[in-house]
Amino acid sequence: MFRSPAAALLRRLAPLLSGGTVGSGSSTRRTLPPHIAPSVLFRFSSTPTSSPPPSSIGARDEEVEGDELQGAAGNVGPKLSISVDRSGLYSPPEHSHEPSSDSELIKHLKSIIKFRSGPISVAEYMEEVLTNPQSGYYMNRDVFGESGDFITSPEVSQMFGELIGVWAMCLWEQMGQPEKLNLIELGPGRGTLLADLLRGSAKFVNFTKALNINLVECSPTLQKVQYNTLSCEDEHDGDEKRTVSKLCGAPVYWHASLEQVPSGLPTIIVAHEFFDALPIHQFQKGSHGWCEKMVDLAEDSSFRFVLSPQPTASLIFLSKRCQWASSEELEKVKQIEVCPKAMEITEQITDRITSDGGGALIIDYGKNGIVSDSLQAIRKHKFVHILDNPGSADLSAYVDFAAIKHSAAEVSDDISVHGPMSQSQLLGSLGINFRVEALMQNCDEKQAESLRTGYWRLVGDGEAPFWEGPDDQTPIGMGTRYLAMAIVNKKQGSPVPFE
Numbered sequence: 001m002f003r004s005p006a007a008a009l010l011r012r013l014a015p016l017l018s019g020g021t022v023g024s025g026s027s028t029r030r031t032l033p034p035h036i037a038p039s040v041l042f043r044f045s046s047t048p049t050s051s052p053p054p055s056s057i058g059a060r061d062e063e064v065e066g067d068e069l070q071g072a073a074g075n076v077g078p079k080l081s082i083s084v085d086r087s088g089l090y091s092p093p094e095h096s097h098e099p100s101s102d103s104e105l106i107k108h109l110k111s112i113i114k115f116r117s118g119p120i121s122v123a124e125y126m127e128e129v130l131t132n133p134q135s136g137y138y139m140n141r142d143v144f145g146e147s148g149d150f151i152t153s154p155e156v157s158q159m160f161g162e163l164i165g166v167w168a169m170c171l172w173e174q175m176g177q178p179e180k181l182n183l184i185e186l187g188p189g190r191g192t193l194l195a196d197l198l199r200g201s202a203k204f205v206n207f208t209k210a211l212n213i214n215l216v217e218c219s220p221t222l223q224k225v226q227y228n229t230l231s232c233e234d235e236h237d238g239d240e241k242r243t244v245s246k247l248c249g250a251p252v253y254w255h256a257s258l259e260q261v262p263s264g265l266p267t268i269i270v271a272h273e274f275f276d277a278l279p280i281h282q283f284q285k286g287s288h289g290w291c292e293k294m295v296d297l298a299e300d301s302s303f304r305f306v307l308s309p310q311p312t313a314s315l316i317f318l319s320k321r322c323q324w325a326s327s328e329e330l331e332k333v334k335q336i337e338v339c340p341k342a343m344e345i346t347e348q349i350t351d352r353i354t355s356d357g358g359g360a361l362i363i364d365y366g367k368n369g370i371v372s373d374s375l376q377a378i379r380k381h382k383f384v385h386i387l388d389n390p391g392s393a394d395l396s397a398y399v400d401f402a403a404i405k406h407s408a409a410e411v412s413d414d415i416s417v418h419g420p421m422s423q424s425q426l427l428g429s430l431g432i433n434f435r436v437e438a439l440m441q442n443c444d445e446k447q448a449e450s451l452r453t454g455y456w457r458l459v460g461d462g463e464a465p466f467w468e469g470p471d472d473q474t475p476i477g478m479g480t481r482y483l484a485m486a487i488v489n490k491k492q493g494s495p496v497p498f499e
């Protein structure tokens with residue numbers, strides 16, 4: 001332990017986190033959860049409060065032998081043949097003038113399918129449902145916490161954001177302590193992780209002075225929540241307006257996509273539970289090869305899954321993903337999820353780190369290999385059917401860390417990819433045990449119980465052994481389900497704690 005220079009940095013930084021008291025993070029309410037509701041659900045499916053309904057395929061999935069898609073799908077590889085379902089398109093019902101109780105989003109989805117006279121991909125469905133500018137799930141509400149649909153690690157305990165701060169400061173030191181640094185967070189939710197990172201690193205003035213904070217957030221509603229969480233204020237200098245976080249004095253900027261963040265400065269990127277919200281394509285192996293799963297309208301105008309009646313352009317991504325897999329891995333799976341958007345954003349991250357220096361930390365629930373059938377919908381801490389009342393439930397899918405690794409490695413020889421390691425290993429190595437002990441020094445028994453619960457949720461595996469409360473409230477650990485991966489410029493050496 002603590003043998004490399006980077007690890008020595010870590011040993012120095014972790015115990016120095018600002019505010020050795022419970023609740024010195026962004027939210028006393030969060031660090032001291034009044035009680036995490038029995039039904040609170042993380043976005044992995046180990047602790048369903050009800051089982052996820054099967055995402056069954058509709059009646060039109062009759063598979064018919066079709067053309068080999070080697071031409072359309074590129075070099076799929078010897079183990080993979082792709083065929084086409086030619087059972088034809090279902091004619092949607094005649095336009096009705098009956099008043100409809102459908103939400104705007106549902107009307108929109110139905111109109112796309114009707115206009116195309118054919119189904120849409122699961123990826124298109126997911127993208128519209130989550131981020132449609134008018135009525136997407138994330139666009140108009142705060143979806144986190146007990147009163148929302150699910151809970152994430154930063155919302156569980158201040159320790160999470162503080163320790164990601166330790167990771168960022170270690171990398172900044174490895175980068176030679178640049179005087180200006182772009183700190184970018186992808187999908188910041190409520191902004192809680194960043195607020196805890198900034199509070200925890202407040203003593204490291206050279207670090208906080210260097211920061212240009214850039215938040216990549218598509219939701220105008222969540223941008224406002226982030227503005228408040230980061231204690232932002234607008235400052236005016238003549239006609240110029242800039243927004244500053246009063247937590248550290250750093251300027252804060254919002255962007256709808258990573259591409260819009262100005263480049264040219266050394267960069268640290270954090271993405272926590274961002275990749276799992278990106279749209280995935282689903283493919284299914286039939287007796288004659290692979291077909292894409294699509295979303296269509298049934299005769300009663302409800303949504304249903306079908307298999308693509310013709311080759312889809314996305315087969316090219318399936319082909320790409322399969323080239324990174326071994327024949328043994330491919331033989332085992334009957335379904336594959338592919339996330340082209342994750343590949344594209346990984347390439348953008350890699351390009352940026354190659355040209356500007358620095359690194360990225362990606363934490364999410366997922367697998368270091370092909371993901372088969374993980375798409376899930378959660379509403380009010382319960383699993384619901386993926387097609388049920390779209391826009392009213394969160395959709396997310398396991399992150400394919402192997403695909404991220406390959407996408408990064410393909411783009412640049414100047415970066416190195418590390419991990420994935422489990423969240424438990426990451427936070428353990430970054431000093432969560434020291435941190436929880438420091439916080440325990442200054443708290444009452446109720447606070448201590450909350451700290452123990454939060455600690456278990458972050459790094460434990462399965463049900464907490466110390467729990468003495470009601471069974472249905474037993475804290476469930478996210479320590480092994482969540483994985484962390486780092487992509488860094490080789491100039492920086494190995495990032496803590498991935499050596």
Ligand SMILES: C[S@@+](CC[C@H](N)C(=O)[O-])C[C@H]1O[C@@H](n2cnc3c(N)ncnc32)[C@H](O)[C@@H]1O
Binds near residue numbers: 144152187190217218
């Ligand atoms: C599951 S939440 C995670 C929030 C936060 N990182 C946390 O851990 O609490 C996903 C976040 O990514 C944002 N988001 C989802 N898709 C996005 C996209 N395509 N572009 C920008 N932001 C996106 C959502 O609005 C939300 O803030």
